[in-house]
Amino acid sequence: MTLTDIFRYPMKGMGPDRLDSVALTPGLGLPFDRNWAIVHDSSTVDAAAPVWAKKANFLCLARDEKLAQLETSFDEETRTLTIFRKGKQISKGRLDDPMGRTLLQTFLNSFMPSGPRGNPKIVEAPHEVQFTDMEEAKVSLINRASVSDLERVTREPVDLMRFRGNLYVDGLKPWQEFDWVGKRIRVGECVLEILMRIDRCAATNVNPASGDVDMNIPLSLRKGFGHIDCGVHAKVIMGGTIRPGDSIELA
Known part of the structure; x- marks a missing residue:
């Protein structure tokens, strides 16, 4: 085995x-696994002080399948997430930096539908917490x-x-x-x-x-x-x- x-x-x-x-x-769990998540307009998670919450509070494939159209690359040393679509880079930002998260959020806001699951905001899990189900x-x-x-x-x-x-x-x-x-x-x-x-x-x-x-x-x-x-x-x-x-x- x-x-x-x-x-x-x-x-x-x-x-x-x-x-x-x-x-x-x-x-x-694995380091940086589900370390960040995307809350939506209907989420009860406080973006300024996030805690673990059920998956309904986040964008997820079960309800937001459009996310699967995107590929990502993560650089652990710089905490940088790069987003691609059909092989073309379309957004990039440091997840540990407010400006970097804003750049990524701006793209996601235009990419994802508006409404109760719109207005995406990236949140980071507290120490030793992961946004798993x-x-x-x-x-x-x-x-x-x-x-x-x-x-x-x-x-x-x-x-x-x-x-x-x-x-x-x-x-x-x-x-x-x-x-x-x-x-x-x-x-x-x-x-x-x-x-x-x-x-x-x-x-x-x-x-x-x-x-x-x-x-x-x-x-x-x-x-x-x-x-x-x-x-x-x-x-x-x-x-x-x-x-x-x-x-x-x-x-």
């Missing part, structure tokens, strides 16, 4: 940042074989990035990751405790390449397997650095 890919999503609802390695800390920081793990098995039901390819996982793994049987719930696994230098299965929402229906809603993943999961789950949440128990190619075993 092998770790094949590592991804984080610096801006909630926007594109992935592929990593060649990452240092994990006990009790925390669940309040406690976790790492998500996706079994590539399970997604391949899902394709038997959809009868067409399913892009792995629909599931916006952190760690993608190979060498398991389909759905074997569900048997790990309540157990611990070793990934490279780290030990993770598998906490729960991940139930899937409408965000997975959005084609990550085009932004089109072109599948119904939760329905396909329910029809084919009697549940709407794909992937598992894990907690970092023992920290360290992990890399694609690291072996995975039950601890």
Whole structure:
């Protein structure tokens, strides 16, 4: 069993940042994963003093699929987010700088529809908080074989990035990751405790390449397997650095 890919999503609802390695800390998620998010006009989150909140308070693919039309690049050293559309750079700004956030917000305001989910504002998560769908920081793990098995039901390819996982793994049987719930696994230098299965929402229906809603993943999961789950949440128990190619075993 092998770790094949590592991804984080610096801006909630926007594109992935592929990593060649990452240092994990006990009790925390990947550094800078969902570290920023975009609140809208109907949000109850105070943009001046943001806290963790449910995903309905932020722009997200489940309701704002147009975000998938954008690609992003994140520079960790400078905290700079660059936004592209169809390969062309269209906005750039430092996320730790008010002027940089304003530049990005100005573009998003023109790109996203107006109304109750308009007037976007970028907010940064407080220390040791991430704008994930669940309040406690976790790492998500996706079994590539399970997604391949899902394709038997959809009868067409399913892009792995629909599931916006952190760690993608190979060498398991389909759905074997569900048997790990309540157990611990070793990934490279780290030990993770598998906490729960991940139930899937409408965000997975959005084609990550085009932004089109072109599948119904939760329905396909329910029809084919009697549940709407794909992937598992894990907690970092023992920290360290992990890399694609690291072996995975039950601890």
